[in-house]
Amino acid sequence: MSTNESDGSIELRSIAAVTESNPSISQMEEVNRFTERELDALKIVYPGMHNSTVLNIFRELRTQLLKLKKKENFVCMVSTASYRGNASFVTLNLASVFALDKAKTSLIIDTNLHAPHAQNIIFGQAEKGITDYLSDSSLNIKDIVYATSIPRLRAVPLGTNSEGAAEYFESEKMLSFIDELRTRYSDRYIFIDAPPVASSSEARILAGLVDMVVLVVNHGSVTEEQIQTSIDVVGKERIAGLIYNN
Amino acid sequence: MDVGQILLYVVVIFRELWQRKFLALAMIAVISFAVLVFGMLWPSKFETSATIHADNQNILGPLLAEQARQSKVDDRTKIVREKLYSPRLLSKVAKDLYGVKTEETPISMANYVSELRTRLIVKSLGSGYISVDFSATSAEEAYRGLNTIIDVFIRGSSEEQREESREAFLFIDNQVKQYKDQLVGAEVNLKEFSSQNFDGRDSDVSASIQRLRSQIEELKISIDEDLITMKALQEQIRGESEFSATTIKVDAYTLRLAELESRLSALLLSYTDDYPDVISLRYQISDLTRVMEAAAAERATETASRTGPRELDQGSEALLNPLYQELRSRISQVETGIKAKRKRLSVFSTLLEDEFERRQRVAERSAAKAELVRDYDVTKKIYEDMLERKEKARLSMTLNIEGQGVTYRIQEPPLLPLVPSGLRFLHFVFLGPFIALIFTLGLAVAYVLVDPRIRFSSRIQGFDLPVLAVVPHINTPITKRLRRSDIVICASIAFFTGIVYLSVSILHHLGFIL
Numbered sequence: 001m002s003t004n005e006s007d008g009s010i011e012l013r014s015i016a017a018v019t020e021s022n023p024s025i026s027q028m029e030e031v032n033r034f035t036e037r038e039l040d041a042l043k044i045v046y047p048g049m050h051n052s053t054v055l056n057i058f059r060e061l062r063t064q065l066l067k068l069k070k071k072e073n074f075v076c077m078v079s080t081a082s083y084r085g086n087a088s089f090v091t092l093n094l095a096s097v098f099a100l101d102k103a104k105t106s107l108i109i110d111t112n113l114h115a116p117h118a119q120n121i122i123f124g125q126a127e128k129g130i131t132d133y134l135s136d137s138s139l140n141i142k143d144i145v146y147a148t149s150i151p152r153l154r155a156v157p158l159g160t161n162s163e164g165a166a167e168y169f170e171s172e173k174m175l176s177f178i179d180e181l182r183t184r185y186s187d188r189y190i191f192i193d194a195p196p197v198a199s200s201s202e203a204r205i206l207a208g209l210v211d212m213v214v215l216v217v218n219h220g221s222v223t224e225e226q227i228q229t230s231i232d233v234v235g236k237e238r239i240a241g242l243i244y245n246n
Numbered sequence: 247m248d249v250g251q252i253l254l255y256v257v258v259i260f261r262e263l264w265q266r267k268f269l270a271l272a273m274i275a276v277i278s279f280a281v282l283v284f285g286m287l288w289p290s291k292f293e294t295s296a297t298i299h300a301d302n303q304n305i306l307g308p309l310l311a312e313q314a315r316q317s318k319v320d321d322r323t324k325i326v327r328e329k330l331y332s333p334r335l336l337s338k339v340a341k342d343l344y345g346v347k348t349e350e351t352p353i354s355m356a357n358y359v360s361e362l363r364t365r366l367i368v369k370s371l372g373s374g375y376i377s378v379d380f381s382a383t384s385a386e387e388a389y390r391g392l393n394t395i396i397d398v399f400i401r402g403s404s405e406e407q408r409e410e411s412r413e414a415f416l417f418i419d420n421q422v423k424q425y426k427d428q429l430v431g432a433e434v435n436l437k438e439f440s441s442q443n444f445d446g447r448d449s450d451v452s453a454s455i456q457r458l459r460s461q462i463e464e465l466k467i468s469i470d471e472d473l474i475t476m477k478a479l480q481e482q483i484r485g486e487s488e489f490s491a492t493t494i495k496v497d498a499y500t501l502r503l504a505e506l507e508s509r510l511s512a513l514l515l516s517y518t519d520d521y522p523d524v525i526s527l528r529y530q531i532s533d534l535t536r537v538m539e540a541a542a543a544e545r546a547t548e549t550a551s552r553t554g555p556r557e558l559d560q561g562s563e564a565l566l567n568p569l570y571q572e573l574r575s576r577i578s579q580v581e582t583g584i585k586a587k588r589k590r591l592s593v594f595s596t597l598l599e600d601e602f603e604r605r606q607r608v609a610e611r612s613a614a615k616a617e618l619v620r621d622y623d624v625t626k627k628i629y630e631d632m633l634e635r636k637e638k639a640r641l642s643m644t645l646n647i648e649g650q651g652v653t654y655r656i657q658e659p660p661l662l663p664l665v666p667s668g669l670r671f672l673h674f675v676f677l678g679p680f681i682a683l684i685f686t687l688g689l690a691v692a693y694v695l696v697d698p699r700i701r702f703s704s705r706i707q708g709f710d711l712p713v714l715a716v717v718p719h720i721n722t723p724i725t726k727r728l729r730r731s732d733i734v735i736c737a738s739i740a741f742f743t744g745i746v747y748l749s750v751s752i753l754h755h756l757g758f759i760l
Contacts, residue, residue: 043720054720061715090717214714217706220262223698224705231709241714244703 032123034149042120043089044096044150058097061243065094065212068240073104073186074211075178076240079194079203081230084221086245088117090214091193098189099152107145107181109156109192111206113165117193118157121148129159133177134168136161141180169205178209198230207233212240219246258701259690267736270686275743277682282747285674286754290666292388293381296396297658300326300374323370326399326654330378335398336362342394366395375657385663392660400654411646415639422636425629432622439618443611451605458598462591469587476580483573499538506531675751679744 039046045055065076078091088110095106109130110118119126126146128136133144145154161168168174181190192210194203207213213234217227231239263270300323329335340348340358348355367379380395382388445451510527517524700706703716721729753759 037723041722041724043722051718051720054718057715057717064712064714093717215711217700219719220258220697220699220701222700224700224708225698227700227706227709231711236711239711241712242706242709243714244706244716246703246717246719 032149033151034121038149042092044121045093046096047100054093055097058093059100061094062097062101065214065240068212073182073189075182075190075192075209077192077194077203077206077210077213078216079197079207079213079230079234080216080218081198081222081226082196082218083114083199085196085216085218087195087216088112088115088193090216090243090245091191092117092121094214095153095189095191096150098191099150102152104187104189105152105154105185106189106191107154107156108148109181109190110158111165111169111202112193112195113158113162113200113202114195116158118146118155121150121153122146122155122157123149126155126157127160129157129161130177131159131161131165131168133159134161134171134173135164141177166201166205169202169209175209196230197233198226204233207235207238210238213238214240214243216243216245219244254702255691255694259687259694262694262701263686263690267732268739270690271736271739271743273686273689274679274682275747277685278678278743278747279750281674281678281681282751282754285669285671285678286759288669288671288674289383290670291381291383291668292385292663293379293667294385294388294392294660294663295377295379295658296392296656296660297371298326298376298378298396298399299655299657300376300653323368323376326376327368329403330366330368330395330399331363333359335395335402336366338398338402339391339394342398343391362391362395365391380660381667385666389660389662396656396660400656403654408643408646411639411643415636415643418632418636418639422629422632425625425632429622429625429629432618432625436615436618436622439611439615443615445604445608445611448605448608448612451601451608455598455601455605458594458601462594462598465587465591465594469584469591472580472584472587476577476584479573479577479580483570483577486570486573487567499534499541503531503534503538506534671751671755675748678747 034042034044036046036049039049045058047055049055065074068074076094078087078094079085080087091108095108098104098106108118108121110116111130118129123146128139128144130144133139133141144156144159146157148155178190181188192206194200194206197203197207197213197215215227215230215234227242336359337348337355340355340362344358348358365381369377369379371377378392378396380388380392382391506527510524510531513521513524513527519525694701703713707713750759
């Protein structure tokens, strides 16, 4: 990395810091993008990245998922077989790679109760999340969908009311929420960052609401039995496939 | 497992190690130092070796051949080993080497002996050569120890051998004496038996019986003959009268007549018939003839008138009938002969019975005698054999006393070892990190192999679900930096540990530590 680039990134970062004071959805000008350095630090793929194989792998993944749904937009839940699985990384990159296409947008719903991740990419400070929305009828969808520092990528954070999340996820409101998110824009692809299916009732409930489930197998953290249990819990027909994450 | 798979494993193992790099480093360091300390405490081992030659190839060998028993060389190694390992020899050696220390406690001697035994190795090099190895913690001790062992062994074995063959000789000598006594006893028994037993042999008895029988037969025949003779004689004597008086008169005339006729014949040879003497003689003859005729006539009348037994004529000269006499004497002769023969017969019969009795006795005694003879024969045979052996033993003893039997010669004397053998401190210095690395790596390999968690993307292909992607590990700049700094830290830790390790080793080698 040259000094010029690093200087530039510092400049951009200062701009982002300025706009951080007002993190409203209406101000989604998407100018405060991540620098390459920040993307690298967050392990987010971007065109022209140093390690192009990773980008190509995610592009290939995108193609495969699109093929499954015949170019319709879909809701995909990304889960793991154990807590040490890294679903957030895959979710983020999947959403990013979908958002690379200028004709598509993507949305990340962070339901990972144990390790919320959405705040890392949300531009500014997120206050309300999906749990708030589900428990508080006064909140609007717009209030919980945040812009991110990645173009064409939105995110719904977990929110502050994570107790009783399972019950909220089971509610009619959750169903209509997802439905609405999907149907409002036909070019929006929704990715749910979920906790491990085998050990979390929330994830199991969510699996029943989505179009497909992608199971992430992290290197050296999952046994075959755990994978099998996860597959059995979700149901084989709902699983789009496995992703091995080194 | 092909190369690619091995490479995959290597990568995975290295990744696991890298995740626990500080633990791994600490482990390597601890194990290395543990081995180093072990090496410091490891007693250095000095080994020295000597070769003994068990020799019985001497000039006497072929000369004596079978006459003297010489120990075989083949058994020598075994014997040497047994002797060298024997507590007797080792305790002698221990006493020589350690002196009073062996008597400190009751078991200290046993401890020294067993320690010496573990440090001693006896090997056969073939054809009578035996190598004896001895190890100790110092060169001096090894050298002194082996020297003492060999010395005690050589001295002890020659003494022992002499003692052994002397004992053997004494034993055989003693045996010979015993057998001699036995033999004499058997001889005495046999003699006594013979002296008490005059019956002679079976064949003697048989011969004598045979002889007696034939004699009895002959006697019987002779008696029969005599009886027949007597019968004939008695018949003859019946026809003859006891006396013959007339006959005697006639006989006197006849005798006179014969005398006269013979004188006449003699005269007629030189004279003619008319010679007076011849004429006179002729007269006398005719007279005599007349007388004789008259006498004959008289007798005839007498015989006719008399029928009774003849008596001696009264007044006439009583002449005994010579024939009768003759017959009588012969009859009595024959009678006495028969009597004598009968007596002999009875005596012979008694003798024959005696002989039969004797034969019985002989048969009874021959069994007893056979036993005695057998006893004697066996004893004699053994005695002779023993006598021969005794001579052999005497020769063997003489051989050993002269030092001509099996002798042990020191072929290669023990040398003072200059360099310790076996594992030395230097080996441990090199071995420490090596063992630590191998152990840590092995542990990592075992962990990867045993841990059921999936570390290979190929393992998730068995779930009947598509594998959508295999995402490689992504390093963020921070992790890259972290890794770089980790490498530097690890390298410096390793470097400093190495320095400490080496300096500890050198200090130990120079004698500053431990």
